[in-house]
Amino acid sequence: MQLKENNDYDIIVVGGGVAGVSAALASARQGKKVLIIEKSYILGGLGTSGLVTVYLPLCDGMGHQVSFGIAEELLKLSIKDAYEDRYPTPWLKGGSREEKIKNRFLVQYNPHLFAIVSENLLEREGVDIIYGSFVTNTIVENDRIKYVVLENISGRYAYGCKNVIDASGDGVLAYKSCEDVVEFKQGNVLAAWYYSVSKEGYKLNILGAADIPEDEKTGNEEYLCDKRFKGLDAKEISLMVSLSHKVIYEDFKKKRALDHKFLPVNIAGIPQIRMTRGLKGEYLMSVSDDKKSFSDSVGLFSNWKKSGPVYELPFRALHGTKIKNLLACGRAMGAEDSMWDVTRVIPVCAVTGEACGVASALGDWDKISVSDIQKKLRENRVKLKVKEVI
Numbered sequence: 229m230q231l232k233e234n235n236d237y238d239i240i241v242v243g244g245g246v247a248g249v250s251a252a253l254a255s256a257r258q259g260k261k262v263l264i265i266e267k268s269y270i271l272g273g274l275g276t277s278g279l280v281t282v283y284l285p286l287c288d289g290m291g292h293q294v295s296f297g298i299a300e301e302l303l304k305l306s307i308k309d310a311y312e313d314r315y316p317t318p319w320l321k322g323g324s325r326e327e328k329i330k331n332r333f334l335v336q337y338n339p340h341l342f343a344i345v346s347e348n349l350l351e352r353e354g355v356d357i358i359y360g361s362f363v364t365n366t367i368v369e370n371d372r373i374k375y376v377v378l379e380n381i382s383g384r385y386a387y388g389c390k391n392v393i394d395a396s397g398d399g400v401l402a403y404k405s406c407e408d409v410v411e412f413k414q415g416n417v418l419a420a421w422y423y424s425v426s427k428e429g430y431k432l433n434i435l436g437a438a439d440i441p442e443d444e445k446t447g448n449e450e451y452l453c454d455k456r457f458k459g460l461d462a463k464e465i466s467l468m469v470s471l472s473h474k475v476i477y478e479d480f481k482k483k484r485a486l487d488h489k490f491l492p493v494n495i496a497g498i499p500q501i502r503m504t505r506g507l508k509g510e511y512l513m514s515v516s517d518d519k520k521s522f523s524d525s526v527g528l529f530s531n532w533k534k535s536g537p538v539y540e541l542p543f544r545a546l547h548g549t550k551i552k553n554l555l556a557c558g559r560a561m562g563a564e565d566s567m568w569d570v571t572r573v574i575p576v577c578a579v580t581g582e583a584c585g586v587a588s589a590l591g592d593w594d595k596i597s598v599s600d601i602q603k604k605l606r607e608n609r610v611k612l613k614v615k616e617v618i
Protein backbone atom coordinates (compact mmCIF):
# COMPACT_ATOMS: atom_id res chain seq x y z
CA MET A 229 0.00 0.00 0.00
CA GLN A 230 1.32 3.42 -0.90
CA LEU A 231 2.15 5.81 1.93
CA LYS A 232 0.38 9.18 1.54
CA GLU A 233 2.07 12.17 3.14
CA ASN A 234 0.54 14.92 5.27
CA ASN A 235 2.51 17.84 6.66
CA ASP A 236 -0.25 20.05 7.98
CA TYR A 237 0.59 19.91 11.70
CA ASP A 238 3.09 21.30 14.19
CA ILE A 239 2.27 18.75 16.90
CA ILE A 240 0.83 15.26 16.76
CA VAL A 241 -0.70 13.70 19.84
CA VAL A 242 -1.15 9.93 19.66
CA GLY A 243 -4.09 8.83 21.79
CA GLY A 244 -7.21 10.77 22.75
CA GLY A 245 -7.52 9.71 26.41
CA VAL A 246 -7.49 12.27 29.22
CA ALA A 247 -3.72 12.72 28.81
CA GLY A 248 -4.00 13.27 25.05
CA VAL A 249 -6.94 15.66 25.37
CA SER A 250 -5.00 17.73 27.95
CA ALA A 251 -1.82 17.75 25.85
CA ALA A 252 -3.64 18.77 22.66
CA LEU A 253 -5.53 21.51 24.47
CA ALA A 254 -2.34 22.92 26.00
CA SER A 255 -0.44 22.92 22.67
CA ALA A 256 -3.33 24.47 20.75
CA ARG A 257 -3.55 27.25 23.35
CA GLN A 258 0.11 28.02 22.60
CA GLY A 259 -0.95 28.73 19.01
CA LYS A 260 0.13 25.41 17.48
CA LYS A 261 -1.64 23.41 14.79
CA VAL A 262 -2.43 20.17 16.57
CA LEU A 263 -3.75 16.77 15.49
CA ILE A 264 -4.98 14.01 17.82
CA ILE A 265 -4.83 10.53 16.32
CA GLU A 266 -7.25 8.13 18.00
CA LYS A 267 -7.86 4.52 17.04
CA SER A 268 -11.39 4.38 18.45
CA TYR A 269 -14.27 6.78 17.73
CA ILE A 270 -14.56 8.48 21.10
CA LEU A 271 -12.31 10.72 23.20
CA GLY A 272 -11.47 9.91 26.80
CA GLY A 273 -9.85 6.45 26.53
CA LEU A 274 -10.18 4.49 29.77
CA GLY A 275 -11.95 7.49 31.28
CA THR A 276 -14.90 7.14 28.87
CA SER A 277 -14.97 4.00 26.73
CA GLY A 278 -13.19 2.16 29.56
CA LEU A 279 -16.02 3.26 31.91
CA VAL A 280 -13.58 4.40 34.58
CA THR A 281 -15.52 7.43 35.67
CA VAL A 282 -14.14 8.47 39.04
CA TYR A 283 -12.06 11.62 38.61
CA LEU A 284 -9.68 11.03 41.52
CA PRO A 285 -8.65 13.91 43.78
CA LEU A 286 -6.99 17.19 42.92
CA CYS A 287 -6.19 17.59 46.63
CA ASP A 288 -3.80 15.96 49.08
CA GLY A 289 -6.39 14.75 51.61
CA MET A 290 -5.09 17.37 54.08
CA GLY A 291 -7.33 20.12 52.75
CA HIS A 292 -4.96 21.53 50.09
CA GLN A 293 -5.66 21.58 46.36
CA VAL A 294 -2.44 20.58 44.57
CA SER A 295 -3.42 20.04 40.90
CA PHE A 296 -4.67 23.05 38.96
CA GLY A 297 -4.84 24.21 35.33
CA ILE A 298 -6.31 21.75 32.83
CA ALA A 299 -6.69 19.06 35.53
CA GLU A 300 -9.20 21.30 37.32
CA GLU A 301 -10.78 22.51 34.07
CA LEU A 302 -11.48 18.93 32.93
CA LEU A 303 -12.82 17.87 36.34
CA LYS A 304 -15.34 20.72 36.13
CA LEU A 305 -16.11 19.89 32.49
CA SER A 306 -16.73 16.24 33.38
CA ILE A 307 -19.70 17.14 35.59
CA LYS A 308 -21.01 20.05 33.49
CA ASP A 309 -24.61 19.75 32.30
CA ALA A 310 -25.80 16.85 34.47
CA TYR A 311 -23.69 16.06 37.51
CA GLU A 312 -22.93 19.48 39.00
CA ASP A 313 -24.66 18.50 42.22
CA ARG A 314 -21.86 15.96 42.74
CA TYR A 315 -19.24 18.70 43.04
CA PRO A 316 -17.74 18.40 46.52
CA THR A 317 -19.29 21.53 47.95
CA PRO A 318 -16.53 22.49 50.43
CA TRP A 319 -14.27 22.97 47.37
CA LEU A 320 -16.85 24.98 45.46
CA LYS A 321 -18.17 27.12 48.26
CA GLY A 322 -15.05 27.92 50.22
CA GLY A 323 -15.56 25.28 52.93
CA SER A 324 -13.34 24.99 55.99
CA ARG A 325 -10.13 23.00 55.98
CA GLU A 326 -11.80 20.31 58.14
CA GLU A 327 -14.60 19.91 55.57
CA LYS A 328 -12.05 19.72 52.76
CA ILE A 329 -10.15 17.01 54.64
CA LYS A 330 -13.35 14.98 55.03
CA ASN A 331 -14.42 15.45 51.38
CA ARG A 332 -11.57 15.03 48.93
CA PHE A 333 -11.76 17.08 45.72
CA LEU A 334 -13.01 14.29 43.42
CA VAL A 335 -16.11 13.58 41.34
CA GLN A 336 -17.91 10.82 39.51
CA TYR A 337 -19.09 11.77 36.03
CA ASN A 338 -21.03 10.47 33.04
CA PRO A 339 -18.65 8.92 30.45
CA HIS A 340 -20.79 9.74 27.41
CA LEU A 341 -21.22 13.41 28.26
CA PHE A 342 -17.54 13.77 29.16
CA ALA A 343 -16.52 12.37 25.76
CA ILE A 344 -18.84 14.74 23.91
CA VAL A 345 -17.97 17.90 25.85
CA SER A 346 -14.24 17.11 25.53
CA GLU A 347 -14.65 16.82 21.77
CA ASN A 348 -16.58 20.12 21.66
CA LEU A 349 -13.84 21.83 23.69
CA LEU A 350 -11.02 20.60 21.43
CA GLU A 351 -12.90 21.62 18.32
CA ARG A 352 -13.49 25.10 19.75
CA GLU A 353 -9.75 25.39 20.45
CA GLY A 354 -8.90 24.42 16.87
CA VAL A 355 -7.55 20.90 17.49
CA ASP A 356 -8.14 18.44 14.64
CA ILE A 357 -9.17 14.92 15.63
CA ILE A 358 -8.79 11.93 13.36
CA TYR A 359 -10.70 8.91 14.63
CA GLY A 360 -10.49 5.30 13.48
CA SER A 361 -6.77 5.72 12.85
CA PHE A 362 -4.31 3.24 14.26
CA VAL A 363 -0.70 4.38 14.64
CA THR A 364 1.37 1.45 13.48
CA ASN A 365 4.87 2.90 13.25
CA THR A 366 7.17 5.90 13.19
CA ILE A 367 9.95 6.93 10.83
CA VAL A 368 12.92 8.21 12.81
CA GLU A 369 15.75 10.28 11.34
CA ASN A 370 18.60 11.91 13.28
CA ASP A 371 17.07 11.04 16.67
CA ARG A 372 13.76 12.72 15.78
CA ILE A 373 10.44 11.26 14.73
CA LYS A 374 10.05 12.49 11.18
CA TYR A 375 6.73 10.78 10.46
CA VAL A 376 4.01 9.08 12.46
CA VAL A 377 2.57 6.26 10.33
CA LEU A 378 -1.10 5.34 10.67
CA GLU A 379 -3.68 3.25 8.92
CA ASN A 380 -7.34 3.99 8.59
CA ILE A 381 -10.21 3.29 6.23
CA SER A 382 -8.78 5.63 3.61
CA GLY A 383 -5.29 4.18 3.50
CA ARG A 384 -1.86 4.35 5.08
CA TYR A 385 -0.47 7.78 5.90
CA ALA A 386 2.80 9.33 7.03
CA TYR A 387 2.12 12.41 9.13
CA GLY A 388 5.07 14.76 9.42
CA CYS A 389 5.31 17.26 12.28
CA LYS A 390 7.75 19.11 14.53
CA ASN A 391 6.91 17.44 17.84
CA VAL A 392 5.13 14.30 18.95
CA ILE A 393 3.35 13.42 22.21
CA ASP A 394 2.86 9.80 23.26
CA ALA A 395 -0.51 9.69 25.00
CA SER A 396 -1.25 6.15 23.87
CA GLY A 397 -1.33 4.79 27.42
CA ASP A 398 0.94 1.94 26.33
CA GLY A 399 4.07 3.84 25.30
CA VAL A 400 3.36 2.89 21.67
CA LEU A 401 5.28 5.79 20.16
CA ALA A 402 8.29 5.39 22.43
CA TYR A 403 8.39 1.67 21.71
CA LYS A 404 7.99 2.03 17.94
CA SER A 405 10.70 4.71 17.84
CA CYS A 406 13.21 2.53 19.75
CA GLU A 407 13.24 4.93 22.69
CA ASP A 408 13.83 3.03 25.96
CA VAL A 409 10.65 1.81 27.66
CA VAL A 410 9.72 0.18 30.98
CA GLU A 411 7.15 -2.57 31.44
CA PHE A 412 4.90 -3.04 34.45
CA LYS A 413 6.23 -6.24 35.98
CA GLN A 414 3.50 -6.99 38.48
CA GLY A 415 0.69 -7.41 35.94
CA ASN A 416 -2.92 -6.26 36.29
CA VAL A 417 -5.81 -7.75 38.23
CA LEU A 418 -8.97 -8.53 36.28
CA ALA A 419 -11.45 -5.66 36.17
CA ALA A 420 -15.05 -5.71 34.97
CA TRP A 421 -16.57 -2.27 35.56
CA TYR A 422 -19.92 -1.73 33.87
CA TYR A 423 -23.00 0.50 33.96
CA SER A 424 -26.49 -0.76 34.71
CA VAL A 425 -30.01 0.49 35.15
CA SER A 426 -32.20 -0.87 37.92
CA LYS A 427 -34.86 0.25 40.37
CA GLU A 428 -32.09 2.38 41.90
CA GLY A 429 -31.39 4.14 38.57
CA TYR A 430 -28.26 4.40 36.43
CA LYS A 431 -25.22 3.10 38.25
CA LEU A 432 -21.54 2.18 37.86
CA ASN A 433 -20.81 -1.38 39.06
CA ILE A 434 -17.20 -1.62 40.18
CA LEU A 435 -15.87 -5.18 39.95
CA GLY A 436 -12.13 -5.66 40.38
CA ALA A 437 -10.40 -3.23 42.72
CA ALA A 438 -6.93 -1.78 42.21
CA ASP A 439 -4.02 -3.30 44.06
CA ILE A 440 -3.99 -2.26 47.67
CA PRO A 441 -0.85 -2.48 49.81
CA GLU A 442 -0.91 -5.57 52.11
CA ASP A 443 -1.06 -3.46 55.26
CA GLU A 444 -4.12 -1.55 54.00
CA LYS A 445 -6.25 -4.53 52.93
CA THR A 446 -9.59 -4.89 54.64
CA GLY A 447 -10.31 -8.43 53.46
CA ASN A 448 -13.19 -7.22 51.29
CA GLU A 449 -11.24 -6.71 48.07
CA GLU A 450 -12.58 -8.58 45.11
CA TYR A 451 -9.85 -9.80 42.81
CA LEU A 452 -12.17 -11.95 40.67
CA CYS A 453 -9.40 -14.36 39.61
CA ASP A 454 -5.79 -15.03 40.57
CA LYS A 455 -4.36 -14.48 37.13
CA ARG A 456 -2.40 -11.32 36.39
CA PHE A 457 -2.45 -9.66 32.96
CA LYS A 458 0.47 -7.74 31.45
CA GLY A 459 -1.59 -6.26 28.66
CA LEU A 460 1.10 -6.46 25.99
CA ASP A 461 -0.06 -9.54 24.11
CA ALA A 462 -3.17 -9.46 21.90
CA LYS A 463 -4.23 -13.02 22.81
CA GLU A 464 -3.80 -12.40 26.53
CA ILE A 465 -5.77 -9.13 26.31
CA SER A 466 -8.55 -10.94 24.40
CA LEU A 467 -8.71 -13.60 27.13
CA MET A 468 -8.89 -10.90 29.78
CA VAL A 469 -11.68 -9.09 27.96
CA SER A 470 -13.78 -12.24 27.51
CA LEU A 471 -13.23 -13.18 31.18
CA SER A 472 -14.45 -9.74 32.23
CA HIS A 473 -17.57 -10.24 30.08
CA LYS A 474 -18.25 -13.54 31.87
CA VAL A 475 -17.85 -11.86 35.24
CA ILE A 476 -20.32 -9.13 34.20
CA TYR A 477 -22.81 -11.74 33.01
CA GLU A 478 -22.63 -13.62 36.35
CA ASP A 479 -22.99 -10.38 38.30
CA PHE A 480 -25.97 -9.39 36.13
CA LYS A 481 -27.71 -12.71 36.78
CA LYS A 482 -27.20 -12.36 40.55
CA LYS A 483 -28.54 -8.80 40.61
CA ARG A 484 -31.36 -9.55 38.16
CA ALA A 485 -32.62 -12.28 40.47
CA LEU A 486 -33.11 -9.61 43.15
CA ASP A 487 -34.42 -6.85 40.88
CA HIS A 488 -36.25 -7.67 37.67
CA LYS A 489 -35.45 -4.20 36.32
CA PHE A 490 -31.66 -4.70 36.57
CA LEU A 491 -29.95 -4.52 33.15
CA PRO A 492 -26.38 -3.81 31.98
CA VAL A 493 -26.43 -0.78 29.70
CA ASN A 494 -22.72 -0.27 28.99
CA ILE A 495 -19.74 -2.55 28.96
CA ALA A 496 -16.25 -1.23 28.28
CA GLY A 497 -15.22 -0.61 24.68
CA ILE A 498 -11.52 -0.90 25.47
CA PRO A 499 -9.69 -3.32 27.79
CA GLN A 500 -9.70 -2.22 31.43
CA ILE A 501 -5.98 -2.60 31.91
CA ARG A 502 -4.40 -0.25 34.37
CA MET A 503 -0.71 -0.44 33.56
CA THR A 504 1.34 -1.89 30.71
CA ARG A 505 4.36 -0.06 29.34
CA GLY A 506 5.68 3.48 29.51
CA LEU A 507 8.56 5.64 28.48
CA LYS A 508 11.79 5.08 30.36
CA GLY A 509 12.02 8.71 31.34
CA GLU A 510 15.41 10.28 31.99
CA TYR A 511 13.96 10.28 35.50
CA LEU A 512 11.62 7.53 36.73
CA MET A 513 9.31 8.76 39.48
CA SER A 514 9.04 6.69 42.65
CA VAL A 515 6.94 6.78 45.83
CA SER A 516 9.93 8.18 47.72
CA ASP A 517 9.57 11.41 45.69
CA ASP A 518 6.90 12.59 48.14
CA LYS A 519 7.55 16.34 48.80
CA LYS A 520 10.89 16.16 46.97
CA SER A 521 11.79 19.46 45.34
CA PHE A 522 12.80 19.30 41.66
CA SER A 523 14.23 22.35 39.90
CA ASP A 524 12.56 21.13 36.69
CA SER A 525 9.10 20.65 38.24
CA VAL A 526 6.30 21.14 35.69
CA GLY A 527 3.31 20.21 37.85
CA LEU A 528 2.01 18.84 41.13
CA PHE A 529 -0.17 15.87 42.05
CA SER A 530 -1.29 13.91 45.07
CA ASN A 531 -1.68 10.24 46.01
CA TRP A 532 -5.30 9.06 45.70
CA LYS A 533 -4.62 6.13 48.03
CA LYS A 534 -3.22 8.11 50.93
CA SER A 535 -3.72 11.48 52.54
CA GLY A 536 -0.55 13.56 52.76
CA PRO A 537 1.81 12.87 49.88
CA VAL A 538 2.36 15.60 47.26
CA TYR A 539 4.66 15.07 44.30
CA GLU A 540 6.45 17.59 42.12
CA LEU A 541 6.58 16.33 38.52
CA PRO A 542 10.10 16.58 37.06
CA PHE A 543 10.16 17.40 33.34
CA ARG A 544 12.73 14.59 32.96
CA ALA A 545 9.96 12.01 33.68
CA LEU A 546 8.24 13.11 30.46
CA HIS A 547 11.15 12.61 28.04
CA GLY A 548 13.62 9.84 27.37
CA THR A 549 17.26 10.05 26.39
CA LYS A 550 17.18 9.33 22.66
CA ILE A 551 14.29 10.79 20.66
CA LYS A 552 14.49 14.56 20.93
CA ASN A 553 11.03 15.55 19.72
CA LEU A 554 9.05 12.98 21.75
CA LEU A 555 7.37 13.53 25.13
CA ALA A 556 5.09 11.06 26.95
CA CYS A 557 2.20 11.69 29.33
CA GLY A 558 -0.54 9.87 31.25
CA ARG A 559 -0.03 6.15 31.70
CA ALA A 560 2.93 6.36 29.31
CA MET A 561 5.06 8.73 31.45
CA GLY A 562 8.24 7.59 33.20
CA ALA A 563 7.56 5.96 36.57
CA GLU A 564 8.76 2.96 38.57
CA ASP A 565 6.45 -0.02 39.16
CA SER A 566 5.61 1.12 42.70
CA MET A 567 4.62 4.59 41.49
CA TRP A 568 2.47 3.68 38.47
CA ASP A 569 -0.60 3.16 40.62
CA VAL A 570 -0.26 6.82 41.62
CA THR A 571 0.76 8.37 38.28
CA ARG A 572 -1.73 6.50 36.08
CA VAL A 573 -4.89 8.13 37.43
CA ILE A 574 -7.02 10.74 35.64
CA PRO A 575 -5.85 13.96 37.39
CA VAL A 576 -2.18 13.02 36.93
CA CYS A 577 -2.86 12.22 33.25
CA ALA A 578 -4.21 15.77 32.89
CA VAL A 579 -1.26 17.34 34.77
CA THR A 580 1.34 15.44 32.69
CA GLY A 581 -0.65 16.07 29.49
CA GLU A 582 -0.71 19.82 30.05
CA ALA A 583 3.04 19.88 30.77
CA CYS A 584 3.80 17.89 27.59
CA GLY A 585 1.50 20.10 25.51
CA VAL A 586 3.13 23.33 26.70
CA ALA A 587 6.68 21.95 26.38
CA SER A 588 6.14 20.49 22.88
CA ALA A 589 4.90 23.86 21.67
CA LEU A 590 8.29 25.32 22.66
CA GLY A 591 10.38 22.75 20.73
CA ASP A 592 12.59 19.69 21.30
CA TRP A 593 13.22 18.83 24.95
CA ASP A 594 17.00 19.01 24.62
CA LYS A 595 16.86 22.58 23.29
CA ILE A 596 14.15 24.33 25.31
CA SER A 597 14.66 25.90 28.71
CA VAL A 598 12.70 24.44 31.61
CA SER A 599 12.15 27.95 32.97
CA ASP A 600 10.25 28.82 29.76
CA ILE A 601 7.96 25.80 30.25
CA GLN A 602 7.44 26.77 33.89
CA LYS A 603 6.65 30.37 32.95
CA LYS A 604 3.98 29.29 30.44
CA LEU A 605 2.46 26.82 32.92
CA ARG A 606 2.29 29.48 35.62
CA GLU A 607 0.49 31.74 33.15
CA ASN A 608 -2.10 28.93 32.98
CA ARG A 609 -2.38 29.04 36.81
CA VAL A 610 -0.57 25.73 37.26
CA LYS A 611 1.26 25.36 40.59
CA LEU A 612 4.69 23.77 40.42
CA LYS A 613 6.22 23.63 43.91
CA VAL A 614 5.03 21.85 47.05
CA LYS A 615 5.71 24.98 49.12
CA GLU A 616 3.17 26.92 46.99
CA VAL A 617 0.26 24.73 48.10
CA ILE A 618 0.99 23.59 51.66
Ligand SMILES: Cc1cc2nc3c(=O)[nH]c(=O)nc-3n(C[C@H](O)[C@H](O)[C@H](O)COP(=O)(O)OP(=O)(O)OC[C@H]3O[C@@H](n4cnc5c(N)ncnc54)[C@H](O)[C@@H]3O)c2cc1C
Nearest residue numbers: 243245246247267273274282363397419500501558559574
Ligand atom coordinates in the same frame (compact mmCIF):
# COMPACT_ATOMS: atom_id res chain seq x y z
C1 LIG B 1 -10.24 -0.89 35.94
C2 LIG B 1 -9.64 0.48 36.08
C3 LIG B 1 -10.05 1.30 37.09
C4 LIG B 1 -9.53 2.57 37.22
N1 LIG B 1 -10.02 3.42 38.17
C5 LIG B 1 -9.70 4.72 38.16
C6 LIG B 1 -10.40 5.65 38.96
O1 LIG B 1 -11.32 5.29 39.71
N2 LIG B 1 -10.04 6.95 38.88
C7 LIG B 1 -9.01 7.39 38.09
O2 LIG B 1 -8.71 8.60 38.10
N3 LIG B 1 -8.33 6.53 37.34
C8 LIG B 1 -8.68 5.21 37.31
N4 LIG B 1 -8.05 4.35 36.47
C9 LIG B 1 -6.93 4.82 35.67
C10 LIG B 1 -7.30 5.80 34.58
O3 LIG B 1 -8.60 5.60 34.13
C11 LIG B 1 -6.41 5.66 33.37
O4 LIG B 1 -5.11 5.32 33.72
C12 LIG B 1 -6.37 6.98 32.62
O5 LIG B 1 -7.68 7.31 32.22
C13 LIG B 1 -5.41 6.82 31.46
O6 LIG B 1 -5.44 7.93 30.62
P1 LIG B 1 -4.43 8.01 29.39
O7 LIG B 1 -4.90 9.14 28.59
O8 LIG B 1 -3.03 7.99 29.86
O9 LIG B 1 -4.59 6.62 28.61
P2 LIG B 1 -5.87 5.92 27.97
O10 LIG B 1 -7.10 6.28 28.65
O11 LIG B 1 -5.50 4.48 27.87
O12 LIG B 1 -5.94 6.55 26.50
C14 LIG B 1 -5.08 6.16 25.48
C15 LIG B 1 -5.79 6.40 24.16
O13 LIG B 1 -4.87 6.11 23.10
C16 LIG B 1 -5.53 5.37 22.10
N5 LIG B 1 -4.49 4.58 21.42
C17 LIG B 1 -3.72 3.62 21.98
N6 LIG B 1 -2.88 3.11 21.06
C18 LIG B 1 -3.14 3.76 19.91
C19 LIG B 1 -2.60 3.66 18.59
N7 LIG B 1 -1.64 2.79 18.29
N8 LIG B 1 -3.11 4.49 17.62
C20 LIG B 1 -4.10 5.37 17.90
N9 LIG B 1 -4.65 5.50 19.14
C21 LIG B 1 -4.16 4.71 20.13
C22 LIG B 1 -6.54 4.53 22.87
O14 LIG B 1 -7.61 4.12 22.05
C23 LIG B 1 -6.99 5.49 23.97
O15 LIG B 1 -8.11 6.27 23.61
C24 LIG B 1 -8.54 3.04 36.32
C25 LIG B 1 -8.12 2.20 35.29
C26 LIG B 1 -8.67 0.93 35.16
C27 LIG B 1 -8.23 0.07 34.02
